[in-house]
Every structure is written in C-alpha cells, then in structure tokens.
Amino acid sequence: MDVREDTLHGMAERAAFREMKQGTAEDWAVIGRDYREFARGLPDRVLTHLKLLDGDFGGFPVCRLEHSLQTATRAHRDGRAEDYVVMALLHDMGDTLGSYNHPEVAAAILKPFVSEELHWICQNHGAFQGYYYFHFLGMDQNAREQFRDHPHFEACREFCEKYDQAAFDPDYASEPLEFFEPMVRRVMAKPITSAYAKAIAEE
Ligand SMILES: [Fe+2]
Numbered sequence: 001m002d003v004r005e006d007t008l009h010g011m012a013e014r015a016a017f018r019e020m021k022q023g024t025a026e027d028w029a030v031i032g033r034d035y036r037e038f039a040r041g042l043p044d045r046v047l048t049h050l051k052l053l054d055g056d057f058g059g060f061p062v063c064r065l066e067h068s069l070q071t072a073t074r075a076h077r078d079g080r081a082e083d084y085v086v087m088a089l090l091h092d093m094g095d096t097l098g099s100y101n102h103p104e105v106a107a108a109i110l111k112p113f114v115s116e117e118l119h120w121i122c123q124n125h126g127a128f129q130g131y132y133y134f135h136f137l138g139m140d141q142n143a144r145e146q147f148r149d150h151p152h153f154e155a156c157r158e159f160c161e162k163y164d165q166a167a168f169d170p171d172y173a174s175e176p177l178e179f180f181e182p183m184v185r186r187v188m189a190k191p192i193t194s195a196y197a198k199a200i201a202e203e
C-alpha cells in the first residue's frame, strides 16, 4: 500500500465528519488521542529542525548550528538554568523559515514551555543583537532603545552581550547537540501555558 493509498484508506482510526460542525465526542476522542501522541514528538521535530542549520554559514565565521551550540554552551557554563540554556540553543532556529522575523519563530515554539521573561528575550533578541552590527548596514544601532523601559530590557541585553554576540568563535569548544538533547526533552515535556494544556493533561 503506497503512502497516498494509506492516507486515503488507511487503517488508522479517523474522525467521521466532513465539516467540523458535524463533529461528535467520538470524533474528538480519536483526534485527541492522536494529538497527544503527536505533541509528545515535538522535541524530536525541534531537534531535527535545528540540525537544518548545520553547515549554513551565511558569511558568518561559524555555521548557524555551531552558533546555536556555542550560545547554549556559554550560557550553560555560566551557570544558567536549564530552560535558559534551551532558549539559548533554540533562539535562532527560526532562521530557516523566518528569514525576515526569525526571533519570533523560535519564541512562538518556546512560548508554552518557558517563563514570560525567557520568551521575551527570545522574541526581541534581534533588536538587541542589532547593537553590535545594525550601524554597518545603514540601520539604527540603538534600535533596542525602544525597549529601554521594559522590565526585561536588561535580561535581553545581557543575553546578547554574554552569549549571543559572543558565539561566533570557530575555536571555541562547544558541547555537541547530544549534550543538550535531554534538556530540550525535559523543558518541552509539558507546557506551562497553552490553550491545549488541559487536553494534554487528561491522559
Ligand atoms: Fe538571532
């Protein structure tokens, strides 16, 4: 049976509705079971996607995967908590699909699993990183100043200064991705905040 045939006539249980408004409790029991199983695979999908950055230099001294590993390693060696290190590891994972807004992609994926502060750092790190290079591209070096009065300004400034802007050294001995995998799995094991958290909890 080829994949297309399996999709059309597969053995797996399926909801019966053609339009959502015809849905029944039985339909949603089927979908709910599949959803929980699929959600459990999120860390694997994230790690697989992160590997797409391997060998992608974009003119930088290190590839985007090495930059991610180096940012996370520097944060880890500086004693940061596990959720912070995972944020550091994933902060640029949106580079592949978010060519014009990459911080928002990683922030959206992390959002259910981290504090509001860590989410904010990830979401806004682009403007703070700009302090180190925007002026070379005819942009405003001080773009981060728009956030000066925000309670997380200093935390984001510190993330970029200590870890993100510092993570382009080809001679730095970063930990491999395998080192961080258990951390990613633990942080993403259960959402703290999600509209679907209740459905996941009812296992
Ligand atoms: Fe970035």
Ligand SMILES: [Fe+2]
Pocket: 067, 071, 091, 092, 164
């Ligand atoms: Fe970065």
